[in-house]
Amino acid sequence: MVHFLPLQQINASFDPELSAAVQRVVESGWYLRGGENRAFEEEFARYLAVPHVVGVGNGLDALTLALQAAAELQRWEPGSEVIVPAMTFIATAEAVLRAGFVPRLADVDDRALLTPELAEAVVSERTRAIVPVHLYGHPAPMEDLMHWARQRNLFVLEDAAQAHGAQLEGRRIGGWGHAAAFSFYPGKNLGALGDGGAVATADRALAEQVRLLANYGAKEKYVHEVAGVNSRLDELQAAALRVKLRRLDADNAARRRVALRYGEKIRNPWVCLPYGGDAAQSVFHIYPLRSPHRDALAQHLAAEGVETLIHYPIALPDQPALQACCQLFHPATPMAQRWAKEELSLPVSPLLTEEEVDFVAEAVNRFRP
Numbered sequence: 191m192v193h194f195l196p197l198q199q200i201n202a203s204f205d206p207e208l209s210a211a212v213q214r215v216v217e218s219g220w221y222l223r224g225g226e227n228r229a230f231e232e233e234f235a236r237y238l239a240v241p242h243v244v245g246v247g248n249g250l251d252a253l254t255l256a257l258q259a260a261a262e263l264q265r266w267e268p269g270s271e272v273i274v275p276a277m278t279f280i281a282t283a284e285a286v287l288r289a290g291f292v293p294r295l296a297d298v299d300d301r302a303l304l305t306p307e308l309a310e311a312v313v314s315e316r317t318r319a320i321v322p323v324h325l326y327g328h329p330a331p332m333e334d335l336m337h338w339a340r341q342r343n344l345f346v347l348e349d350a351a352q353a354h355g356a357q358l359e360g361r362r363i364g365g366w367g368h369a370a371a372f373s374f375y376p377g378k379n380l381g382a383l384g385d386g387g388a389v390a391t392a393d394r395a396l397a398e399q400v401r402l403l404a405n406y407g408a409k410e411k412y413v414h415e416v417a418g419v420n421s422r423l424d425e426l427q428a429a430a431l432r433v434k435l436r437r438l439d440a441d442n443a444a445r446r447r448v449a450l451r452y453g454e455k456i457r458n459p460w461v462c463l464p465y466g467g468d469a470a471q472s473v474f475h476i477y478p479l480r481s482p483h484r485d486a487l488a489q490h491l492a493a494e495g496v497e498t499l500i501h502y503p504i505a506l507p508d509q510p511a512l513q514a515c516c517q518l519f520h521p522a523t524p525m526a527q528r529w530a531k532e533e534l535s536l537p538v539s540p541l542l543t544e545e546e547v548d549f550v551a552e553a554v555n556r557f558r559p
């Protein structure tokens with residue numbers, strides 16, 4: 191049996207350092223807003239080569255607070271719109287709603303990424319921002335998107351929740367937009383032992399506004415400048431992330447080796463492999479196959495002892511929760527809907543052995559619809 195992502199085994203592979211870090215925090219008597227959080231923020235900022243990182247409670251908060259901070263600094267009017275890709279985890283769109291704005295859903299390309307052409311199809315005079323998602327670990331075309339957004343004076347927030355460590359032209363994801371939001375949900379490429387998130391930005395005022403909003407709107411204890419929220423990266427998570435950050439590049443390289451081997455070994459006319467020659471740029475948060483017979487393929491693999499998942503079975507325009515806000519003007523998003531119908535994720539854990547990868551690839555090759 192090849193498991194999709196054996197978190198227990200993965201976290202055990204960080205011991206004894208990971209358990210020692212947890213114990214250090216337990217024994218310190220200090221659990222929030224302390225030295226581990228500050229040290230992680232500095233180390234992650236250095237890793238990304240971005241001046242400011244603010245730890246927050248989770249990825250949804252990172253997205254929401256970055257949008258709220260930008261909206262306050264740039265005085266976005268009520269009813270302002272934010273462009274979001276139609277194929278992503280729902281958090282990308284929910285953050286726009288929670289910040290008080292309107293998501294505009296754009297279709298994605300054949301890599302499930304937003305492009306300037308697809309954003310152009312939904313931009314309006316009310317658009318203030320765009321949130322490209324580096325979905326499945328593959329960088330969105332940031333140079334083109336930044337060029338397009340600059341011409342329209344739009345704020346760019348990278349949703350980097352699936353792409354910790356990915357690079358585009360030698361520059362890390364998270365340093366391309368005006369800000370970036372990360373999640374440290376346990377299953378992400380850089381995962382905590384619970385919830386966690388961060389906002390990265392080169393803009394000092396934006397970083398300070400996020401920090402203010404995330405701390406009940408207070409810089410000084412009990413002096414609340416604005417109505418904020420409680421969203422903290424706790425000391426246990428920060429200490430665990432500091433240990434795991436040191437191995438992030440090696441783990442991403444291992445994921446890429448798995449993906450490369452799938453690319454060499456999988457030969458099946460009913461299965462479409464991800465990215466082609468473009469694959470070197472991905473950190474493979476997920477290895478996304480596509481097949482017109484996706485559900486039969488998933489059943490076949492389960493019977494052969496291979497665990498798979500679907501990311502994601504419903505495109506955002508079809509989510510019940512988004513009908514009220516988005517149906518008024520959503521245009522057709524055929525590619526997003528096609529991804530929802532055809533995508534299947536193979537195991538791509540950094541701990542997979544070559545034998546396990548070959549086992550999975552041979553099981554895929556035996557599939558006939």
Ligand SMILES: *Cc1c(COP(=O)(O)O)cnc(C)c1O
Nearest residue numbers: 248249250279281282351373375
């Ligand atoms: C995981 C994820 C989020 C949300 O992160 P949480 O920490 O679970 O709130 C946002 N966007 C994308 C693309 C994600 O994969």
